[in-house]
Amino acid sequence: xxxxxxxxxxxxxxxxxxxxxxxxxxxxxxxxxxxxxxxxxxxxxxxxxxxxxxxxxxxxxxxxxxxxxxxxxxxxxxxxxxxxxxxxxxxxxxxxxxxxxxxxxxxxxxxxxxxxxxxxxxxxxxxxxxxxxxxxxxxxxxxxxxxxxxxxxxxxxxxxxxxxxxxxxxxxxxxxxxxxxxxxxxxxxxxxxxxxxxxxxxxxxxxxxxxxxxxxxxxxxxxxxxxxxxxxxxxxxxxxxxxxxxxxxxxxxxxxxxxxxxxxxxxxxxxxxxxxxxxxxxxxxxxxxxxxxxxxxxxxxxxxxxxxxxxxxxxxxxxxxxxxxxxxxxxxxxxxxxxxxxxxxxxxxxxxxxxxxxxxxxxxxxxxxxxxxxxxxxxxxxxxxxxxxxxxxxxxxxxxxxxxxxxxxxxxxxxxxxxxxxxxxxxxxxxxxxxxxxxxxxxxxxxxxxxxxxxxxxxxxxxxxxxxxxxxxxxxxxxxxxxxxxxxxxxxxxxxxxxxxxxxxxxxxxxxxxxxxxxxxxxxxxxxxxxxxxxxxxxxxxxxxxxxxxxxxx
Amino acid sequence: xxxxxxxxxxxxxxxxxxxxxxxxxxxxxxxxxxxxxxxxxxxxxxxxxxxxxxxxxxxxxxxxxxxxxxxxxxxxxxxxxxxxxxxxxxxxxxxxxxxxxx
Ligand code: HEM
Ligand code: SF4
Numbered sequence: 001x002x003x004x005x006x007x008x009x010x011x012x013x014x015x016x017x018x019x020x021x022x023x024x025x026x027x028x029x030x031x032x033x034x035x036x037x038x039x040x041x042x043x044x045x046x047x048x049x050x051x052x053x054x055x056x057x058x059x060x061x062x063x064x065x066x067x068x069x070x071x072x073x074x075x076x077x078x079x080x081x082x083x084x085x086x087x088x089x090x091x092x093x094x095x096x097x098x099x100x101x102x103x104x105x106x107x108x109x110x111x112x113x114x115x116x117x118x119x120x121x122x123x124x125x126x127x128x129x130x131x132x133x134x135x136x137x138x139x140x141x142x143x144x145x146x147x148x149x150x151x152x153x154x155x156x157x158x159x160x161x162x163x164x165x166x167x168x169x170x171x172x173x174x175x176x177x178x179x180x181x182x183x184x185x186x187x188x189x190x191x192x193x194x195x196x197x198x199x200x201x202x203x204x205x206x207x208x209x210x211x212x213x214x215x216x217x218x219x220x221x222x223x224x225x226x227x228x229x230x231x232x233x234x235x236x237x238x239x240x241x242x243x244x245x246x247x248x249x250x251x252x253x254x255x256x257x258x259x260x261x262x263x264x265x266x267x268x269x270x271x272x273x274x275x276x277x278x279x280x281x282x283x284x285x286x287x288x289x290x291x292x293x294x295x296x297x298x299x300x301x302x303x304x305x306x307x308x309x310x311x312x313x314x315x316x317x318x319x320x321x322x323x324x325x326x327x328x329x330x331x332x333x334x335x336x337x338x339x340x341x342x343x344x345x346x347x348x349x350x351x352x353x354x355x356x357x358x359x360x361x362x363x364x365x366x367x368x369x370x371x372x373x374x375x376x377x378x379x380x381x382x383x384x385x386x387x388x389x390x391x392x393x394x395x396x397x398x399x400x401x402x403x404x405x406x407x408x409x410x411x412x413x414x415x416x417x418x419x420x421x422x423x424x425x426x427x428x429x430x431x432x433x434x435x436x437x438x439x440x441x442x443x444x445x446x447x448x449x450x451x452x453x454x455x456x457x458x459x460x461x462x463x464x465x466x467x468x469x470x471x472x473x474x475x476x477x478x479x480x481x482x483x484x485x486x487x488x489x490x491x492x493x494x495x496x497x498x499x500x501x502x503x504x505x506x507x508x509x510x511x512x513x514x515x516x517x518x519x520x521x522x523x524x525x526x527x528x529x530x531x532x533x534x535x536x537x538x539x540x541x542x543x544x545x546x547x548x549x550x551x552x553x554x
Numbered sequence: 555x556x557x558x559x560x561x562x563x564x565x566x567x568x569x570x571x572x573x574x575x576x577x578x579x580x581x582x583x584x585x586x587x588x589x590x591x592x593x594x595x596x597x598x599x600x601x602x603x604x605x606x607x608x609x610x611x612x613x614x615x616x617x618x619x620x621x622x623x624x625x626x627x628x629x630x631x632x633x634x635x636x637x638x639x640x641x642x643x644x645x646x647x648x649x650x651x652x653x654x655x656x
Contacts, residue, residue, distance in 0.1 A: 027570070029611040047614055049638055050648040051572040080647055095647065098570050344644045415634065416642035424637075426644045476632050 011155075012109045015116065019043045020102035027098070044115025045101055048417050054093045054101060056108060056115045060128035060146040060170075061089040061377075063368040065357035070111045072353035078104050083353070085338060085346040087372045087410055087461055088167075089127045094417055116154065121162045123153035123233075129171040129178045130371035133294065134333050134379035136325040139189045140196050142172035144289045145225065148281065151288075152226055159233055163240035164248035166233070167205075174490065179372060181213040181492035182206055182464055184250045185232060188490075190219065197221045202232060202262070203254035206458035210494045211251045214259045216266065224270075227277050231269035235262060295365035295380055297328050302383040315390050317443070318401040323386075326379075332386065334364075334378040335371070336393060337400040337408065341437040345411045345429050346374030355396045359389055372461075373410055375403065406441075406448045406515070407433035410461055414454025414471060415478075421454035423471025423478040424504075428452055431508050436515075445515055447528045451486070464488035466530045467514060468495045469507065480507040484514070484541055485533045496538060498545055510545055517544035559596040563587065563628050564606040565638070566616035574638045574649070575613065576628075577606045583613065585649065587639045588627030593618075 019039070026036040040046075044055040056071070063071075071091055075083045078100045079093040086092055096104060108114055126146045133141040149168060153159060159166070169183040180186025186201035198220045204213025220228055239262070240253045247256075254262050308315050324333040336356060339345050348356075356376055360368045363385040369377035381389065393399040402408050409432060412418065414425030429452055436442045451465030455472070462468030468483035479501040486495030502510045517540050522532045533541070564577035565587075575583040576590035584590060593599045599618055606616045619635050621628040630636045641648020 033610060033614050047567055047572060049634075050574060050641055051567075080645075094642075096572075098572065415637055416644055421634075424643060426642075430644065473634075478633065 009109070009112075012112075012114055013106075015043075015114075016102065016105045016109055019105060023098060023102055038120070041120050042116065043101075043105065045096075046419075048094070048413075048419050049415075049421075050417065051095045052098060052101070053417065054096045054104060054115060055086075056091050056093075056113055057125040058089045058091060058113070058370050059150050060126055060132065060143050061130045061370045061372075062132075062143060063370065064111075064366055065361040065368065067111045067113055068353050068357035068360070068368055070107055070113065072350040072357070074104050074107060075353065076350040082347050082349045084344070084413065085348065085370050085374050085376070087374060087412070087459065088125060089130075089370050089372060090125060091370070092413070094413075121164050121166075123149075123156070123159055123162075123166045123168065126150050126153070127167070127169045127178055127183075127372060129173055129176075130369045130373075130375075130377050131177060131324060131333055131379060132172060132369075133292065133367075134326055134331075135173050135175075135177075136327045137175050138173045138327065139191055140172050141292055141294075142170045142187070142189055144285060144292050145187070145222070146170050147288050147291075148226070148285050149229070151284070152229075152281070158230075158237070162233070162237065163242050163253075164245060164250075166236075166250070168229075176488075176490040176492075177371075179461070179464065179488040179492075180204070181490075182210075182461070182488060183213065185229065186213050187225075192219050195221065198225065200228065200232075203251040203259070204492075205249050205251040206461060206463050207249070208246060208456045208458075209251065210458065210463040211255070212492045212494060213251075214254065216259065216263055223282050224274060226281050227273040228266070228270050230273045231266045234269050234273070235265045239265070295367070297331060297380065298382055299330070300382060300384055302330055305383040305386050308387040312387075314394075314399075314401075315387060318390055318399055319386065321401045321405060321443075322403045326381075330383055332381050332383055334381050334386070334389065335403045336376040336378065336398050337402050338375050338398075339402060339408050339433065340397055340400045341402070341407055342430050342434040344426050345409050348376070352396050352398055355392065355398070359392060363389055373408065375408070402433075402442060404447050404449070405443065406436050406445050406450060408449070409433060410449075410451040410465070412453050412460035414452075414460075418454060418459075420457060421471070422456070422473040423454050423480065425452040425454040425460055425469070425471055428469060428471070428480065428504075428507055432511055435508055435512065439512075441515065444525070445519070445529070446525070447530075449488075450511070461488060462486070463494045464492065465495060466533070467511065469511075472501060474501065478504045480504070480510075482510065482514070482545070484538065485530065487530060498538065498542060499549075500546070513544040514541050517541050559594070559599075560620045560631065561622060561628075562593045562599050562618040563590040563621045564593070564603055564616055565590070565619050565635075566606065566613040569612050569614055572614075577602065577616070581605060583609070587621070587630065587635075588624070590621075590628050592621055592623060592628040 025031045046053045169178040170187040171178040172189040188199040200217040201213035202216040364378040409429040411425045411429035415421035451461040452469040453460035453462040464486040481501040483495030487493045579591035641650040
């Protein structure tokens with residue numbers, strides 16, 4: 001029978017106290033590393049190349065200012081003054097000391113944050129549209145559902161030992177900003193006869209066998225969501241392979257058994273599971289929804305904003321690239337770029353985090369979001385406040401006008417930190433950004449997503465980058481493979497490899513050649529890189545990348 | 555013909571600090587690769603690893619890493635070990651920071 005887990009302060013405090021004891025026992029020698037490792041991973045603590053790494057979940061990417069200040073405090077007090085925001089709406093600390101981690105977790109617990117289920121074969125942090133609750137194109141705010149899923153999945157006994165990690169993403173908009181088709185389960189809100197429900201997508205994933213998810217159910221009424229998810233997971237527990245971890249993700253289960261068999265089994269399970277639900281979850285959802293009520297949007301003139309837009313070109317460039325349409329005309333969604341040219345994508349200092357918390361408090365109804373694209377968002381801003389926000393951001397090095405452009409790169413930690421890496425990814429991102437800033441080409445090139453992973457695990461989403469870069473180890477030397485045409489939105493696609501890879505010192509010139517080819521073959525300045533690629537295919541890019549082999553063929 | 559044996563060092567991470575450490579000929583741990591014991595005998599390597607693993611209460615994840623003889627002691631042969639002995643390339647953190655402090 002479904003039993004709701006009261007995920008409250010007491011639970012978290014108890015869990016943290018347990019972990020404190022486990023750390024003590026590891027240090028005094030009563031636990032071996034074999035015994036301790038699974039315990040620390042359950043609490044988000046990894047060991048990386050140079051140090052431990054603590055991964056903290058930011059559920060569906062939503063933070064309040066006090067939580068952001070606590071993230072800053074952790075960076076300042078127990079790390080090296082910064083944190084790394086990741087594609088999974090997590091923040092990672094790269095330098096914690098083992099003895100400090102229990103204190104870090106307690107500090108997080110005091111503001112309702114934790115690192116539970118950020119690792120291991122469990123249901124991971126549920127990710128969502130970073131514009132949730134604010135976007136003009138949204139049917140309904142998906143976060144109450146995400147919170148419901150979080151409460152249901154946290155410590156759910158049936159799903160603590162899955163065949164492999166399990167990632168759920170949810171969006172409330174037809175424009176998919178949550179990459180739902182590259183998750184184990186993707187939930188896309190749709191409307192039918194005026195009722196909101198979900199298209200359920202299953203078996204998407206990246207890693208060594210990238211796959212775009214398939215539709216399991218074209219319309220699922222909202223109240224059936226939890227029993228249906230239970231059915232999906234129960235079938236995964238039955239069918240999923242445990243003999244080979246590379247074949248253990250649900251994408252392989254669906255591929256090997258066929259989507260139709262999977263669907264039949266889910267529907268069968270679903271009937272049983274639904275009978276066990278008595279409506280408590282829907283009451284809980286109603287209660288949760290009250291926490292996500294929209295703020296009391298203020299009115300007021302936007303004259304100051306219009307004047308600044310007309311007179312200040314720097315402000316105008318920032319507005320044109322970093323703002324998105326809010327569901328209220330006189331408001332805007334502000335994306336703060338954590339991608340200053342030449343900096344590490346996703347890294348923010350404690351001072352920057354504190355400033356963003358202050359701005360959220362002062363101007364943005366106390367709301368912050370973290371995007372899977374490693375940026376920070378102020379979801380609700382009255383337009384009259386934009387000039388002041390921009391000025392404050394500028395002083396803190398946070399006003400880079402590059403959201404959605406070539407330097408707004410996703411990069412995983414790669415060989416600079418990650419123990420699994422086969423090559424570096426951060427410096428490649430830094431150099432691409434610096435290079436195109438130098439060339440002053442960024443705005444002319446327009447919308448372009450570059451995504452970089454430092455190994456086949458694809459944490460940097462390279463398969464769904466318009467330009468994807470994968471760092472490999474070829475005979476002891478870093479080598480970078482390029483894919484083109486990937487897409488992480490509602491028109492999701494896995495990119496296609498261009499051909500042989502490039503050495504570390506060749507990869508930046510290679511990207512430059514791709515961009516030059518694009519600028520030559522695009523029909524108009526409005527045709528984006530992805531549109532051009534879809535129209536002309538690989539040939540002109542291949543010719544630009546491998547001029548010598550073209551000659552040989554000719 | 556069997557491939558010639560690549561010399562090795564035993565390396566691990568420190569339990570408390572998490573940083574990279576190397577095993578010396580004196581059965582102690584150092585944070586400097588050049589002070590590590592370079593193991594050139596294939597038959598000895600697994601024994602040295604076992605010896606190092608006796609310290610499992612204070613270290614994590616000991617393994618044998620390829621290395622070569624340099625003018626000042628062992629040096630890495632692969633870029634992964636080069637990063638481990640230096641630190642990340644995006645900030646002057648890790649071992650390179652410790653050196654900068656000197
Ligand atoms: C630094 C330590 C990390 C480790 C040890 C790690 C490990 C892994 C592994 C083993 C996979 C492959 C899973 C599979 O195919 O079954 C994976 C996938 C993935 N990881 Fe990481 N990762 C790390 C960091 C990150 C970071 C920093 C991010 C976010 C930027 C991230 C996000 C993802 C994503 C999006 C995927 C691919 C989606 C999927 O198929 O699950 N990981 N990771
Ligand atoms: S893609 Fe590979 S290198 Fe990058 S973070 Fe994931 S596991 Fe590490």
